[in-house]
Every structure is written in C-alpha cells, then in structure tokens.
Amino acid sequence: MLLKKILNSVFEKLRSxxxxxxxxxxxxxxxxxxxxxxxxxxxxxxIRKKRPPFIPNAKHLKExxxxxxxxxxxxxxxDLLPKPIIEKKPYKPPDLLYLISPDIAKDVANHLTKRLLxxxxxxxxxxxxxxxxxxxLLQNGFTSIRLYEGNLEFQSYLLEQFQARKDQVKLxxxxxxxxxxYASLDKFDQQGRVQxxxxxxxxxxxxDDPFITVVGCLxxxxxxxxxxxxxxxxxxxxTYGRVELFLLTQKKHWDIFNTExxxxxxxxxxxxxxxxxxxxxxxxxxxxxxxxxxxxxxKEEPDEKRDPDHIYLIRTIxxxxxxxxxxxxxxxxxxxxxxxxxxxSSVIQTCEKWVPSCGEYLLFPRLEHKHYPGDLGIFxxxxxxxxxxxxxxxKEMASHPNFLSSPFMDMIDQEWLKSETIETDLHDxxxxxTN
Numbered sequence: 212m213l214l215k216k217i218l219n220s221v222f223e224k225l226r227s228x229x230x231x232x233x234x235x236x237x238x239x240x241x242x243x244x245x246x247x248x249x250x251x252x253x254x255x256x257x258i259r260k261k262r263p264p265f266i267p268n269a270k271h272l273k274e275x276x277x278x279x280x281x282x283x284x285x286x287x288x289x290d291l292l293p294k295p296i297i298e299k300k301p302y303k304p305p306d307l308l309y310l311i312s313p314d315i316a317k318d319v320a321n322h323l324t325k326r327l328l329x330x331x332x333x334x335x336x337x338x339x340x341x342x343x344x345x346x347x348l349l350q351n352g353f354t355s356i357r358l359y360e361g362n363l364e365f366q367s368y369l370l371e372q373f374q375a376r377k378d379q380v381k382l383x384x385x386x387x388x389x390x391x392x393y394a395s396l397d398k399f400d401q402q403g404r405v406q407x408x409x410x411x412x413x414x415x416x417x418x419d420d421p422f423i424t425v426v427g428c429l430x431x432x433x434x435x436x437x438x439x440x441x442x443x444x445x446x447x448x449x450t451y452g453r454v455e456l457f458l459l460t461q462k463k464h465w466d467i468f469n470t471e472x473x474x475x476x477x478x479x480x481x482x483x484x485x486x487x488x489x490x491x492x493x494x495x496x497x498x499x500x501x502x503x504x505x506x507x508x509x510k511e512e513p514d515e516k517r518d519p520d521h522i523y524l525i526r527t528i529x530x531x532x533x534x535x536x537x538x539x540x541x542x543x544x545x546x547x548x549x550x551x552x553x554x555x556s557s558v559i560q561t562c563e564k565w566v567p568s569c570g571e572y573l574l575f576p577r578l579e580h581k582h583y584p585g586d587l588g589i590f591x592x593x594x595x596x597x598x599x600x601x602x603x604x605x606k607e608m609a610s611h612p613n614f615l616s617s618p619f620m621d622m623i624d625q626e627w628l629k630s631e632t633i634e635t636d637l638h639d640x641x642x643x644x645t646n
Contacts, residue, residue, distance in 0.1 A: 267298035271504075278499060285311055288341060292502065293364045302506045304461060307362075307386075308428035308522070309340035312500035313347075319426065319524060320347030322493050323457055326526065327424060331355060333412060337387035337427030338362075342369050344426055349376060356380045359387035359408070359427075383408055388429055391437035394447060405447055415452035418531055422452040428501065428522075429460040432467070432480065435527075439483050442529065443540040444627070455528040457493075459501070462518040465492055465525055478554075479547040482598055486534050490527040498522055534602055539609065545623045546605045554594030558587065562608050565619040569611040576607050 275297055279289050288311050289297070296309060310316055323334070335357040336345045345356050356379060360366050366384055373380040385393065385408055393404035415422045441448045448454055458464070467481045468490035477485075498504075498520050505519070535543050550561050559570045576583055580603040584596060596604065608614065 268300060271300045272298065274504075284313075291341065291368060293362065296502045300504050300506055304430055304505055305503050306430050307338050308430060308459070308501045308503075309338065309365075310343055310428065310459065310501055311341065312496075313343050315496050315500055316343035317347045318494070318496075319344050319457070319459070320351055322524065322526075323348065323424070323426060324351045324353075327353075329420070332420075333357065333423045335359060335387050335423055335425045335427075337425060337429075339369065339427070340365050342372055345373075345380065349379065354379050358382045359385055361386045361389075387425055388427060388434045390448070391433055394437070409448075409451065412451055414450070417452060419452060421455035421528060424455045424457065426457040427459065429456075429458045429464065432464060432484075435484055435488070436480060438529065439480075439487055439544075442487065443544045445537065445540070453529045453531070456526070458525045458527065459496075459522050460525060462516075462521065462523055465490075465523045468525070468527065477598065479552045482551070482601060483544070483547055485598060486602070487529055488527045489530050490525055493524040493526055495521040495523045535605075539605075541623055541627065542609060542619070543602070543605055545619070545626050546608070547601075548626070549622060551593045551601065555592055557589060558591050558593055558596070558604060559589045561593070562604075565622065566608050566611055566614050566617040568613055569608050572607045572611050573604060576603070578603075578606055578610060580606070 279286050292309070292311070310319075327334075330352045331354055333355045334345075334348055334353055336342070336348075337359045339345055339358050339360055340362075342358060345358060348356060358369055358373070358380060360369060360382065361384065366382065369382055373382070385404065387408070390405055390408065393408065396402065397404055397406075413422050438448060438454065467484055468488065469492075501522055550556075550565065553561065559573055562573060563570045570589075574587060582597070582599040583603045584591065584600045608619075614620070
C-alpha cells in the first residue's frame with residue numbers, strides 16, 4: 212500500500228507540469244518552462260551539419276611533390292589530374308585507380324597486342340583517366356576503342372585528346388566496371404543504361420572469340436560477380452558472348468585465381484570464379500604510378516600477403532567449356548551459396564536436409580566422375596573438399612529422384628526473387644562470419 216501511494220504521488224506531479232519548478236533545459240521560471248522546452252525543439256526536417264572543408268595532409272602533399280620531382284616525365288600530367296585524386300590519401304584501397312605512367316601504359320598495350328591478333332577487336336578501357344593505355348593501343352594499330360569514364364574532368368580531357376581519332380574512339384560517360392549498378396537501376400526506372408553502354412557491340416557464339424576485350428583498374432570483385440550472375444541467369448553480358456578482361460588490380464584479387472592456395476580458404480565466390488574463369492598473371496607494376504595512393508602503402512615492414520607496393524596485371528576470361536551444363540547454372544549457384552557457403556557443416560547432413568534421402572547417392576555415387584572424394588563420410592565438411600570434387604557432389608545430389616520435388620528447388624525460386632529485387636548479396640556478410 213505504501214508503494215502504491217508513493218507511485219500515485221509521483222504520477223500526480225508528472226501530470227501537473229507547473230509543480231516541476233524551473234525548467235532544467237532553459238533555466239527559466241516555471242510559468243514558461245513547458246513553452247521554452249517546446250520552443251527549443253527543432254521544427255520540421257533535421258538540419259544536417261555541413262562537413263568541414265577537406266584539408267590535404269601536408270606530409271602527403273610533400274610526398275606527391277617529391278614523386279613528381281623524381282619523375283620529371285610525369286610532371287605535365289600533374290596539372291591535368293583532378294585535385295581529389297592527388298590530395299586525398301584514403302585508408303582503404305580507393306574505388307577508382309588511375310594510371311599516370313605512359314611507360315606502364317605502353318607495356319600493358321604491348322601485352323594486349325601479343326594476345327589479340329585481330330586489330331579490329333573492340334577494346335574498352337574502363338576508367339581510362341588520361342587515356343594512356345588507349346593511346347598506346349591506337350599506336351599499335353587497333354581501330355575500335357571505347358572509353359568508359361565517369362569523371363567529368365577526365366571526360367573533357369579525353370574528348371579533346373581523341374578528337375582527331377573520333378572515328379576510332381568513342382567515349383561513354385559511365386564506368387564499365389559499374390555495369391552491375393546500372394543494371395540494378397534499370398530494374399527500377401527502365402532507363403536502359405546497360406543497353407546503351409553495350410550498343411553496336413557484336414553478338415557472338417559462346418565458343419567464338421570474345422565479343423569485347425576490357426582493360427582497366429579493378430578495385431573490387433563486384434563486376435566479376437556480376438558476370439557470373441549474368442551467366443547463371445543468361446542475361447545482359449552473357450547474351451553477347453564471352454568477355455575478356457585485362458585487369459590492373461591488387462594481389463588479393465589474383466589470389467582468388469591462384470590455385471596454389473589452401474583450398475580450405477576458398478569461399479563460394481572464389482570457387483565459382485575459378486570454376487567459370489580461366490586466369491593468367493602477366494606482370495606487376497609499382498603501385499606509386501597509380502593514383503590516388505592509400506595509407507597502407509606507408510607500412511615500413513613488407514607485407515608479402517597483401518603486397519601493397521604493386522599492382523598486378525591479370526588476364527581472365529570466361530571458359531569456352533564450362534564445367535556444368537546451362538540447365539544446371541541456377542541450381543549449382545544456389546548449391547554454392549546456400550550449402551557450400553556454410554563450410555563448417557557436414558556435406559551429407561546438409562544435402563539430406565534440402566534433398567531428402569540423397570545421402571546414399573553421395574556415399575555410393577551412381578555417376579562416373581574424374582574426381583570424387585574417396586573418403587567421404589558423414590562427418591566430412593564442405594570446407595574439406597578440394598575444388599575439383601565440389602561439382603561431382605552437386606551432380607550426385609541433382610541426380611537423385613527427389614531432387615525436382617525437393618525443398619532445394621523452392622529455395623532456387625526464392626533466391627532469384629531476392630536477386631531481382633535486392634542487388635546486395637547478403638550471403639557475403641554471412642559467409643565472412645562463418646569462415
């Protein structure tokens with residue numbers, strides 16, 4: 212009863228604001244306390260504070276000046292580069308890298324020339340910046356160049372530089388390696404950005420030569436994932452044929468294709484890229500000749516795992532002979548993302564969950580395979596499978612009579628419904644937590 216009286220007294224005071232005394236927020240007398248509190252609250256939309264103007268780091272600017280002083284042949288390019296590319300030095304690898312060395316550009320162009328016998332092959336340079344690689348390709352005799360550049364300052368410069376060769380060079384004011392973003396936007400507003408970027412490109416059979424060769428700096432693997440999804444759904448890029456890529460990128464992206472790594476470290480996307488792409492390491496170049504720089508380059512101790520001091524030139528292309536038939540593209544993709552992704556789970560138990568009674572087929576395979584896990588048991592985990600034994604496991608599961616009527620098939624429909632509405636792959640974040 213005493214507690215009830217105390218609570219009633221407190222509630223009575225709260226119901227009578229004039230009894231609270233002076234307002235603690237504005238320190239005014241009690242008669243104006245509620246009015247003052249209400250008037251202090253912001254009305255309408257929140258006003259965001261403006262970010263303070265960016266102030267370049269003096270040490271970084273000195274490093275940049277010293278670099279151009281030591282490389283006088285690059286001095287003319289310094290004034291042509293947008294200020295943020297020179298002045299900013301992000302902590303993480305930047306989304307866009309720009310090559311500023313004509314010597315490296317010429318070397319890259321020579322590597323392409325050795326591998327491309329047809330000088331009429333369409334070559335696209337993504338984020339060309341100063342267009343140094345394209346200039347070297349024109350000098351080597353190529354006659355069909357496409358520039359995909361999103362930076363307004365570089366666009367003006369490129370239009371001026373290639374004005375005399377406009378019959379051989381076409382500028383698109385978008386970035387080729389961001390096709391996946393434009394495809395996502397097209398789903399909502401039907402503006403046809405992807406179609407415009409691919410207009411007038413030849414369509415070729417899958418077994419023919421690539422319909423386009425793309426060269427440029429790649430900072431993320433999102434474009435490679437987009438290519439795989441396009442192949443799985445048989446839409447967009449895959450309807451034109453195969454794409455050949457010459458990528459200037461970080462070592463960690465080459466490590467995806469480096470089969471000498473421990474297979475247990477492979478994640479679903481890495482496995483898919485190895486299964487569908489063929490890759491070759493061509494050369495590597497000093498990171499200093501690509502702007503903007505990043506703070507991880509400042510470490511005194513060498514980091515052999517990351518190798519931040521170099522940019523790697525990689526050639527990669529979708530395989531002519533794919534490891535599975537086109538009818539299995541979507542099911543195998545879901546198998547990788549929903550079953551194999553949980554590397555610590557049992558192969559038999561996980562497959563049985565989605566395709567009931569298929570465990571017998573996995574333990575005693577009915578099909579002929581070049582590679583199959585001979586010691587597969589009920590405790591074998593997905594992460595223990597070598598790469599060449601993953602597809603055989605899937606094929607045995609898919610050959611079971613219950614496969615077409617299993618919960619696994621329902622999951623495929625849900626996966627593509629999600630894929631058509633949400634571009635961000637939630638599996639990536641989940642996989643990082645489990646591996």
